[in-house]
Amino acid sequence: MKFNISQLTIAATALLAAVSAVPEAKSADLTLDGYGSYNLGDFDRYYPGGTRQGGRYRNLGADYYRSAEIEIDAVQNHSSYRSGALSFELWAMPYYGATSGSVLMTNSLRYLKAGRFFNGVYCRGTAISLDEQAFPELDLWEYTSSGWSFRDALTFADEEWL
């Protein structure tokens, strides 16, 4: 259920540290492992200047936003070299198995050393409230010498109101 913005305010905002994106010459073999989940707040609010994001984007523009949490058991670097800076994101895909969709929230993660993993990755912030049915997806991107590159995704098989 959606509410008029004049009736409601949103409580949570994210104060995500802006990690400088450190490019790596090589692209790392990175995966999202284990159980992943997302949690979206019930109330949305229009943010004329967008909200602060991290990782790949600093801002996604003026839109309705709501509080959001995304988490994954682990982010693993299987390569024998350090990764670039990472962006852990929430997307809304038009259909199951789509290769692109609307970006709802981006969060920065620092680089991973060779063969290392982050355990229990949890990010809280604000995500665009699309007000549409779509397939949620968690995405991992890496900053390389040729810019941001897609690395892995966890797609949820249930279409949700995002």
Added chain:
Amino acid sequence: MKPLTQLACAATIALISGGGGYWLGKAQPGLTRAAQGTTGAATAAPAATARNEVAALSISDLRLKLDAEKDPLARFKLALQHLEGWVARNPADALDWLVSQPPSRRRDEVVRMALKQFSETDARGAAEWAMKNLSGGDLNNSLIAIANQWANENGQEAAAWFLKLPATRERDAAVENMFFAWASNEPAAALDFIGANPDIGTLSPTLRRAALAGWAKSDPEAAVTASLATARTLNDPAQFANTLANWATMDLQASSQWLLAKVPAGDPRTAAARELAAIYAQQAPAAGVTWLEKLAAGEERNAAASTLAAEWARVGPAEAAKWAGTQNSSVLTPEAVSEISQNFLRKDPAAFEAWRAALPPGPTKDAADQVGAGPEEK
């Protein structure tokens, strides 16, 4: 700061806020989604009034007045007073003027609303403007929204226009979303367009997949039947598997029954069985185990079982491991056992070690023995 300066600042802020509020207040009902569909009539009157204001003051006169106004705050206020009508009559001109103003949250808000109004009357113009003025995630999401709206009005025109643009990540995202939306309403037209335009090139498989997924939303059985035929012609079993998976997200039982009843053993059926196994793992792993028994013994069932077990281990590693331990050692691939082991180890190291120790010698135990915790990044 001197009191006089403070007063002047307060007055200019009030002027800007008041002017912005005037226009935004009128635009708001169209953007307040709770009110959509119920307040259409209520928004018509103020919009008509605003347009009349611009009709009384022509756009060229307005531009002359704006140019003559040297105070930037007064200039912005004057523009806001006429903006809705200005956007209705010449949206690109209004948007260009807006982005030429000093950046502010208020300006960005007005730009977004004006762009929405623009896309409702002229999707092509709105897309052109967005391409020229937006970037990053904002451009990605705006183009998708415009493309979806355009697809519902005229998919043919939207496809032709987008595909002439230079290939970028944002362009490709808009096109993929657009073909999904178009085919949800006009599947034959969308698929014919892809077939008749070989210059789409490497994007063809993605667009065909999107169109078939859109079709599956409105008529799943027709979509999977058509997808199977195309997959055979183009030797693309993954495409068929994806179309069936999109039906499965709506009706897992019907789609899996259809697969077994209608599709003979072979690559398309094996690929589709793997997709269904992944969905079973997320939605109903126990039912997935029962469903596996209906698959053809050998590669088809083993591939589906490996996918089911590996994906199941994401949500229930102990249950998936327990089931995997009961399988004949030739059923699961080493990669699947590795996935199960890593998930189990991460969730409950002691239980994982006990499970691994109890495995009988063979490929499953060998694969499980390869798994270690590895160094964690703190």
